[in-house]
Amino acid sequence: MSLAIQTDDLTKHYGSQVGCRQIDLSVGRGQIFGFLGPNGAGKSTLVKMLAGLIKPTSGTAAILGERLGNIGVRRKIGYLPENFSCHEWLTGRQLLEFHASLYKMDRGTRSRRIPLVMDLVGVSGAAGKKVKTYSKGMRQRLGMASALLPDPDLLFLDEPTSALDPLGRREVREILVGLRERGKTIFLNSHLLSEVEMICDRVAFIRGGRIIAQGDPGEMGADHMVVELQLQNLTGGLLDKIKASARIISSGGNTVRVAVANKEEIPALAEVVVRGGGRLYRLAHEKVSLEEIFISLNKEGD
Amino acid sequence: MFTIFRFTFREFFTRKVLLVSLIMAAVFLGLYWTGVFYAVRDIEKAQNQMLASVIYPQLLLFGLYFGSFIVSFLAILSSAGIISSEVESGVIQAVIPKPVSRSEIVLGKFLGQGVFLAAYAALLFAAIYAIIYTKTGMKLTGSGEAALLFSLQPVVLMSVTFLLSVLTTTVASGMVAFMLYAVAVVGGVIEQIGWFMNNLSLKNAGIVSSLIMPVDSLYRKIVHVMLPPASNPMSAVQQMGPFGSSAEPSLWMVTYAALYILAFLGLSLYYFAEKDI
Numbered sequence: 001m002s003l004a005i006q007t008d009d010l011t012k013h014y015g016s017q018v019g020c021r022q023i024d025l026s027v028g029r030g031q032i033f034g035f036l037g038p039n040g041a042g043k044s045t046l047v048k049m050l051a052g053l054i055k056p057t058s059g060t061a062a063i064l065g066e067r068l069g070n071i072g073v074r075r076k077i078g079y080l081p082e083n084f085s086c087h088e089w090l091t092g093r094q095l096l097e098f099h100a101s102l103y104k105m106d107r108g109t110r111s112r113r114i115p116l117v118m119d120l121v122g123v124s125g126a127a128g129k130k131v132k133t134y135s136k137g138m139r140q141r142l143g144m145a146s147a148l149l150p151d152p153d154l155l156f157l158d159e160p161t162s163a164l165d166p167l168g169r170r171e172v173r174e175i176l177v178g179l180r181e182r183g184k185t186i187f188l189n190s191h192l193l194s195e196v197e198m199i200c201d202r203v204a205f206i207r208g209g210r211i212i213a214q215g216d217p218g219e220m221g222a223d224h225m226v227v228e229l230q231l232q233n234l235t236g237g238l239l240d241k242i243k244a245s246a247r248i249i250s251s252g253g254n255t256v257r258v259a260v261a262n263k264e265e266i267p268a269l270a271e272v273v274v275r276g277g278g279r280l281y282r283l284a285h286e287k288v289s290l291e292e293i294f295i296s297l298n299k300e301g302d
Numbered sequence: 303m304f305t306i307f308r309f310t311f312r313e314f315f316t317r318k319v320l321l322v323s324l325i326m327a328a329v330f331l332g333l334y335w336t337g338v339f340y341a342v343r344d345i346e347k348a349q350n351q352m353l354a355s356v357i358y359p360q361l362l363l364f365g366l367y368f369g370s371f372i373v374s375f376l377a378i379l380s381s382a383g384i385i386s387s388e389v390e391s392g393v394i395q396a397v398i399p400k401p402v403s404r405s406e407i408v409l410g411k412f413l414g415q416g417v418f419l420a421a422y423a424a425l426l427f428a429a430i431y432a433i434i435y436t437k438t439g440m441k442l443t444g445s446g447e448a449a450l451l452f453s454l455q456p457v458v459l460m461s462v463t464f465l466l467s468v469l470t471t472t473v474a475s476g477m478v479a480f481m482l483y484a485v486a487v488v489g490g491v492i493e494q495i496g497w498f499m500n501n502l503s504l505k506n507a508g509i510v511s512s513l514i515m516p517v518d519s520l521y522r523k524i525v526h527v528m529l530p531p532a533s534n535p536m537s538a539v540q541q542m543g544p545f546g547s548s549a550e551p552s553l554w555m556v557t558y559a560a561l562y563i564l565a566f567l568g569l570s571l572y573y574f575a576e577k578d579i
Contacts, residue, residue, distance in 0.1 A: 014578075048578075048579070051398075051399040052398055052399050053395060053398055053399065053578070053579040054578040054579060055576070055578060071401050071402070071403055072401065074399060074400060074401040075401045077399065079396070079399040081392060081395040081396060083392060084392075084396065085391045085392035085393045085395070085396070086393055086396060087313075087393060089313075089316050090316075098305075098309060099396070099400065101305045102305055102397065102400035102401070102402050103400060103401060104305075104401060143396065146396060156399075
């Protein structure tokens with residue numbers, strides 16, 4: 001599979017502070033790749049390095065087969081920064097005309113693409129209005145339109161739906177899925193894990209500037225299972241024994257929720273409960289959401 | 303580069319910068335015209351040629367000096383945030399990832415800003431010249447050369463402010479640029495006093511300040527170009543005071559000012575290329 005993004009030991013230091021450390025990522029073409037992590041983990045640092053806004057301290061990266069920093073390849077890249085800002089004295093259409101000229105689009109392509117992307121993100125009605133009159137959500141949509149302007153092969157989106165209402169989020173998801181169907185690659189930075197789970201083919205988790213896990217969201221879920229136990233005689237001693245064999249997510253009343261690495265650990269867990277004097281009434285395992293994997297991975301690191 | 307150049311130039315016409323600049327110029331020229339009008343009327347009434355040959359050049363110098371003030375202030379105010387405000391607001395994050403090099407961004411902005419300021423200064427110079435010529439009938443020499451030097455002044459200030467805008471915040475770059483401008487103005491006056499008193503230390507202080515910020519030297523050069531002492535027996539009287547020029551800055555000083563602009567452009571290109579956004 002040809003790669004849209006490949007990084008090798010990509011590292012960024014801000015003085016003595018670490019932005020990203022030894023990032024090795026491979027993102028195949030035609031994928032939606034979710035990049036997840038808590039605030040300050042280094043998500044935006046990596047995206048900014050890939051978009052050419054900041055320079056890596058060490059390591060290498062290739063974008064659509066070209067080395068990082070290649071100007072020509074940027075014609076095939078769209079980028080939506082977090083909190084999209086723009087020249088507010090322009091109208092929405094004028095802003096896109098300016099961005100189109102930065103993409104060195106000819107007049108014909110410009111007049112075709114600008115109405116198309118404005119329509120796609122739902123800001124056609126405000127095309128002639130000054131950007132300063134736009135709401136936060138409309139600006140985000142306009143930023144999306146700018147990123148989509150060159151019909152990019154690779155799209156970097158940094159929190160693209162943070163300013164949007166649920167309807168707007170759904171529209172953006174549909175746009176992204178539509179782009180994937182056309183073979184486009186999307187690198188998605190988001191806090192909205194349920195959204196990422198819905199559309200991403202692969203995800204990576206970053207913490208403290210390092211990638212701590214990556215893979216298919218479904219497969220990652222298989223490695224992290226949640227088991228809910230309903231039992232009587234739940235004493236402190238029994239809780240300690242459960243804790244020794246699995247990580248407790250929550251406990252209250254007669255219910256305990258624990259995380260186990262895989263299905264094979266479930267019989268042993270039941271045995272611990274029974275041997276510890278607990279009367280087990282119900283044991284159920286659930287599919288783990290990306291959110292629970294995210295929380296679990298972050299707790300593991302603490 | 304031309305996309306950024308056109309955009310920077312256009313920004314002046316779309317934003318309030320041009321309107322404010324025009325209002326500033328209109329107020330200044332209105333007051334200046336009024337002052338010249340009444341001064342000339344009284345001198346003509348008195349039919350005092352001696353007074354005319356002292357006051358008329360002073361009126362010209364006064365106009366050029368405060369005209370320089372206006373273009374210098376505009377140069378600093380409009381350049382202090384040329385890069386930093388876009389970094390602070392995040393606007394530049396949507397521009398840099400596009401297929402334009404960072405050097406194109408710097409060159410485009412530098413040229414757009416420079417051409418606008420030079421054109422503005424040239425028009426202001428033309429207006430001052432027109433007021434003096436029509437009201438006093440003074441025969442002035444080297445107006446073309448003087449106009450070029452007058453237009454160079456804001457570009458010198460802009461080049462420093464541009465680099466500051468690359469390196470620091472909008473507020474900091476504006477403050478430092480104003481300080482440098484103050485060094486040039488105060489240094490110029492000190493040098494004038496030094497020539498008047500024949501004090502070497504004061505003259506040297508003026509020369510050092512001109513090397514730090516050569517904008518005042520350009521003004522003194524304009525004075526000499528327009529009021530050459532060789533052809534004028536009243537020269538010593540005309541060149542006295544803070545607006546005069548007792549010693550003509552050499553052509554090397556003008557060359558230095560041009561190299562100064564290029565050096566700051568080069569530094570802006572280098573530091574912006576290395577800057578993390």
